[in-house]
Amino acid sequence: MNDIIVQKFGGTSVADTEKIKNVAKAVLKEKNLGHDVVVVVSAMGHTTDILTKMAKDITPNPSSREMDMLLSTGEGVSIALLAMAIQAQGCDAVSMNAIQVGIITEKIHSKARILEIKTDKIKQHLEEGKVVVIAGFQGVTDDLEITTLGRGGSDTSAVALAGALKAKRCDIYTDVEGIYSTDPRIVPRASKLKQISYEEIMELASNGANVMHPRAVETAMIHNTPVRVRSTFKLDDYGTLILGANEMEIQKPVTGIASDLSRIRIVVCDVPDNPGTAALLFNELAKENISVDMIIQSYARKDLHTNDIAFTMEKDDLNKAMKVLEQIKPDLKYSKVFADEKIANVSIVGAGMIGKPGIAAKMFKTLANLGINIKMIATSDIKISCLVDSDRANDAVEALHTVFGLDSKEIAEVKGDLPNI
Secondary structure, X not given: OOOEEEEEEOOOOOOOXXXXXXXXXXXXXXXXXXXXXXXXXXOOOOHHHHHHHHHHHHOOOOOHHHHHHHHHHHHHHHHHHHHHHHHHOOOOEEEEOHHHHOEEEOOOOOOOOEEEEOOXXXXXXXXXXXXEEEEOOEEEOOOOOEEEOOOOHHHHXXXXXXXXXXXXXXXXXXXXXXXXXXXXXXOOOOOEOOEEEHHHHHHHHHOOOOOOOHHHHHHHHHHOOOEEEEEOOOOOOOOEEEEOHHHOOOOOOOOEEEXXXXXXXXXXXXEEOOOOHHHHHHHHHHHXXXXXXXXXXXXXXXXXXXXXXXXXXXXHHHHHHHXXXXXXXXXXXXXXXXXXXXXXXXXXXXXXXXXXXXXXXXXXXXXXXXXXXXXXXXXXXXXXXXXEEHHHHHHHHHHHHHHOOOOOOOOOOOOOOOOOO
């Protein structure tokens, strides 16, 4: 067999039949380079949104099983049309859904994880010279229940297939030319990155960057599969390569800046300073699948032996979290809870900051010079995140982008659904 290239095309790339024909050209260009090609496709345009609205018109609370059955039909249309378009341009192609391939997942609807991919049929078709077009975003359980993979599902499908097939590379096609140092809509002089590490893109994606889903990046990192983000409409553009940090030449301490306005800060006041208090709080939140990130416990009232516990989480989980806190109030014995929705998480990320002093100080000084107050701080080896007022988030991003030397001399072209960081 030849080297295998996995290509993934999102909904905007296959939004109509003309765009599907254009995608077929991109597929054939890779095929003509002597590669075996596997293509993963999302549903056309806003199909998923349309199907979801139809379900909600029927019932406000559709079952997760039937939603997976419904939403999985979108990719079925895309793969069949793309296979036809490839055939019309003179190359043999075959479309396959998750059942036909054998993309085996957990028995969880709407956000299943892939457990195994059976590659025998794919390899057989490739050996016959065919392009294999596979439905993204979906899987099947051992007992043939249809599942979907949740947010970023098609990216995850593509990267998982690339890993299972030991592909040379996985190309994620979109309608922009690559990954940027920050959102060009905030900073017009954002730089397009030639390369970025799995670790950096994981941190950026987890901190608000509209780029590959962290699950897809994690899968690529596990299989050590190089991933390239590139444009469907500029096939000669190299795009941005994602690979291991040890394979990169690191030139700057900070690679990108991200901001996330989807978080909310919860402060639980006057919690008894006893062993097990924090465990009780976060264990009960976890039971409701509420994920938290930044956490600060302050020893605020020594005479009363109490403190405050503050944490951030998704805004969508606020109602669930408040119900949990009300239920455990007799055990937690807090005085009050308040929620701060007008916050943003601003992060700097870079593998080059490992072991380099002064990066945090530079970030904090930059924010201080702008009069931006820092409410919470979280760090990792390659990330520093600050919680700030949401109305100052863009100011913070723009200033940090300049201070850390990420401004480009060229104005970034802004169009389409930007996979920016």
